[in-house]
Amino acid sequence: MFFSATQTAVGLGSDNRPSSAIQDRLQELERQLFLDEDDEEDAVSASGSAVTTAEWSDAMQQLTSPPLPPPAAAVAAPNQLSPSPTNSSSTVSSSASSSPPSLSTAAAASSRQMLLDTAVAIADGNIEAAAGNHAVLKRAANHRGDAEQRLTAVMLAALVSCMNPPPTGNFCPSIAELCSAEHFAATQLLYELSPCFKLGLIAANLAILEATKDHPKIHILDFQVGQGGQYVTFLHALAERQRLRPSARSPVIRITAVADPSSPFTSNNGGNLRAVGHQIEKLAERAGLAVRFGVVHRRPADLDAAALGCEPGEALAVNLAFALARIPDESVSPSNPRDELLRRVRALRPRVVAMVEQEINTSTAAFAARFGEACAHYGALLESLDATMARDSAERARVEAWLARRAVNSVATEGADRVERCEVFGKWRARMGMAGFEPLPFRPAMIEPVKAKLASVRSNPGFTIKEEGGRLGFGWKDRVLTVASSWR
Template sequence: MASGFQGRDLRGGFGFGAGSAIQMPPFTNRSEPAGGEGGAAAAGGVLKRSLNEMEWQQRLQYQHALFLRSVRQRTHLASPISPLSMVDLSSSSASFFPPDLSTLTPSSSSSSSALSGSCISSGLGGHVRRQQQNPNPPDFSFSAAAAPSCVTESENKSTTMRNRLLELERRLLDDEDEDEVSASGCSAVTTSEWSQTMQQLISPPPPAASAAQNPLSPSPTTSSSSTASSSASCSPPLATPSRQMLSDTVAAIVDRNLEAAAANLSVLKRAANPHGDPEQRLTAMMVAALYSRIEQPPSSGALRHPFAELCSAKHLAATQMLYDLSPCFKHALFAANLAILEATRDYSRIHILDFDLGQGRQYVSLIHALAERHRHHPSARPPFIKITAVADPASPFNFFNNGSGGLRMVGDLLAKLAQRSGVGLRFNIVCRRVAELNEAALGCEPGEALAVNLAFVLSRVADESVTPANPRDELLRRVKSLGPRVVVLVEQDMNGNTAPFAARFAEACGHYGALLESLEASVGRESGERALVEACLARKAANSVAREGADRVERCEVSGKWRARMGMAGFRSVPLGPSVAEPVKARLAASLRSKPGFTVKEEAGGLCFCWSGRVLTVASAWR
């Protein structure tokens, strides 16, 4: 055996070939003749080496091992950012071990630089260059001095990628002279960096983590995340209710930022659904109202007024459906009838003055109640009722002026009903302005109890905020001058008159939102009548929100303001006692047994009809 390195020719430079940086100087055996003679004794000449030669050979072995440990070729291991695939890292056998050193090009031609550690570069460029020069590096295993525990080809095939990578990491990082390599100036990967790289190769981080570490990365994950974030900011998410975006839109309109308002409305329009749940229906209603305020289309043709839709026969018919379908409206009118009966119980002749008769359905229950009371007191004089419908020629809501003859038709129907019920009835129509009304014009007679019905009337009459003439107070003064026995007032409870636009809009959202919820609880979604009623409410809400000045005819007030106005007009409250409150509560409970959201409460002498705690309508009596 010529040396301690099996299969290596020391004269060949430890496998580097000709011109290697490490060359073994020739030496001769002591027993060998100078002229090459004595070849027969060459077999035993190694045993007769001098001490200096043995020390020189051991020093070379140590330097060779040190060189192998210092170089630590890792060029075949791909970086996480390398374009090389995992296939490039493996071959049919032990491909995770460094290739044959004879396939590498030394970085220096001097022996001293190689031994001092100025070794082969392990950069990415060198990596790719070596892979191109030797795309299929031969399989190789370390010698006993460099890798004492190699694995065989059969073992590599049965070992998973994870185990091989971990084994390679352990072998390459388990260096006692790591500090020496780092100080030598070689391009070497530190322990922590290498561990991170290996961990990424073994188990790549999830996409979310990668995006979090590098939010500016142009990876598909980051791009999709950005797209999702953008879409989430444009559509109304669950965390941002539609009502909040509606409020933001109103604020933009107040600031005259119509571009932002239009952008919000386009988003809200996608969330709105006139056939969905109450919240979606409310959104659709309010989006239409805000669009109407922004666009303000000029009136033309038959639409002579901005509120012409509120005066149409279709709207008036839908309003009557609202009074029938909504428990809060229906029972408020029932309470008004009971208040009239209670105030006129000692009179057999009753004169009712009505400023908005509509279809007259309110009086159907009143006629039945009068007939029932007479049956309980047959000895009393038969009841007689006179209904006077006031049609103001100046009012756009005058059904009579529409030329349909609706008021006369309603009177005929009521007369037939009263006749079948055993109640006398006379129906009159008075076409005069409010300022022209007096007892003579209205046909008031002695001995009859005058009752004035102001159900849902005053909220559509302008007040001092619209015109100095103040038609609202003028009407109340005229009514007061007639000396009525009772005046019944029924109105929606909503601050929609003198409140500024933003506050008025918020109030409309709360009021009409609760009203839509109450309809959801009492009427099926597929009801055709409900669709007409909600269209009616949408028109009312649009006028209350979108219009200003004389064009805004929907001017509801809260009950406190109605009380103050009635008091200033000279009226005093007539509390609705148990004779009115108890029958109303009983009837409401009987008709809505499985709908606990509807409630009635007595407040300030009146009856408040609520849905989920919010007051929608209020009925009160005055004298």
């Protein structure tokens, strides 16, 4: 099921329900965050984004379109996978009964194993074996089928991009595609529609709210503002907290978006930060909150309190939600901007650092291991989307086109061209420790509202929350997809 930012906002002391007037006003403010005077510009952007998504879908279709079926009397080879269904109908229903038939469990397992075997063959330089498997996998892939068929299509694109010479062309997306306006729009869609991402951001908000409560001046350094969707829930929760404590003075809040001028993500989104900040300020004003938004362009090595505009007496919080994985590490640059940033942040002595990242190693792992990680991670993620989005929805097509580009980049590229460099929590914990941070565990009073929120919005018990060592893992069945943690 879908759930909006207003529905998912969790405030401290949420036993008391907000008044209907405040709730109505906040819902209206939420609608206004991205739908204001810039509607015409947004429509143009959306039109351009649609072309990008369509082009990627066409490429995927070219890659995965099944060959002509064999004559009816022909007998399939013993190890050949069943071909995926075609999608000629233009009126596909979103119900399970009218969705494309799924691969059998055995065929799905065989497809997944063949993907892994092909990755090993490529790593070993056995391109002939990889090409042979490609012909079989092509019949199992369907980017509009069930989750396993979609995964096969996505991961087959990554394999094709690694084969030399590729049999049907190279499908590696450019860095410009990965850092485009469409990237940020599809990212926001995923954050809104997937509980694993949405609840991770809510947990980050709770960590910041808890660490800064009762302070008259709050300063948030945000290294990945994106389209600002996280602040809809943050301001909603803060407004509710003020309603429950009418005698308390409303804090003055500063939000500073920190952008690295050398990052391709900044060069393609830098101008949008001001517009996002303007919308956040207006949203806060209408909710009765005082918020100032600013942008600072600095490389990690140049960050200090003066450059960031930190002031005495502020309660400083740092938001690193889905930010660190996009910053190059020691495998890309000897200067190791990732660890440099953490050391610089530690020197600021913030009250809290909120962190959310995907639980997958696509940074330093070797190709075959990286491919296996991606198969497990994206397989679970694509399956979880069946519980929140119709298979034939335009929103899902947009999100999955973006996920496919990310998956191909994380698997099929090397060096500086690989901008998707996630790590598992154990590695993040080691980095945070080396930078001088200590864990700041989520307290039960913060965890319970998140669990309650998941219980209230999920329609499928496959979504899980795993509490371990004071951090929260959000996942699908037995696979953790995102982890939220806080530090000091």
